[in-house]
Structure formats: C-alpha cells, structure tokens
Amino acid sequence: MTTTAALPPALAEIVDDFQALEEPDRLLLLLEFSRGLPALPERLSDHPELLEQVVECQTPLFLTVETEKGDDGDVIRLFFKAPQEAPTTRGFAGVLHEGLDGLPAATILAVPDDMPDLLGLTRAITPLRMRGMSAMLGRIKRKVAAAG
Structure with missing residues (x-):
C-alpha cells in the first residue's frame, strides 16, 4: 500500500486531511472539494470536443490536460x-485538481495508481465510484505521458 511519502506535497496534505477524519466526515470533505472545483475557462467550455470523457465514471466527467511554461520548466x-449534481465525481476531480494542477509531468506520472484508496473512502463510496476515481487519475497520467 502506498504512503503519503510517495505523493507530491499538496496531494499528500489532502490525503492526510482525509485520513485525519472519521469516515462520515470524509464524505463532507469530499463535498467541499466538489464545491471548489474550478469552472472551465471559456476557451474550453465553448469547445467540448477538446475534452475527453472518462467513461469509467458513472457520471459524465470530462477532462483535459495542457502543458504550460512555468518558471522552472513546463507544468501541467x-x-x-462534471455536473453539479454529481458531488462525488466533482469532489474527486477537485482533489486531483488541487493536488496535481501546476506540477511537472514527471511528478504527476509518479503518483501511485492506488492513490484514491488513500482517501479512506472505500467503505463509504461504491466500488464502481472508486473505479471511476482511479480511472480519472489513470486518464490524467495517460494524457500527460502522451503530451510529453
């Protein structure tokens, strides 16, 4: 099983926050992340064909990654x-956005595939939703690898 030491600092902090809570409170924290998920910029919201659907998610979730020049090199x-009425899906997208957005490709590619399990939600969320969460991370990593 992966530990938070294998995660980028922002994502490790998020995982620590989840692990510090009892299970019912973890769902509340996930809801907070769903509310914090940023809206798409206009250039993407007007062009849905630029987004890729994560078909493993029960709810229609779309994502894309872009490479941007940063002070210390390229960042992702x-x-x-994700629809407002899908707080679980939006919440996990929010966790990934807050934990991974703006990091170098190599850092994102090094995130262990079992990272979603570290949130401690496996008893509170259906296995199908957990697979969707893992698929979201996997899709991000595939798109990052393809962009590199």
Missing part, C-alpha cells in the same frame, strides 16, 4: 467538467 494544467 488540469481542467475538469
């Missing part, structure tokens, strides 16, 4: 589109 920007 993450963009998600």
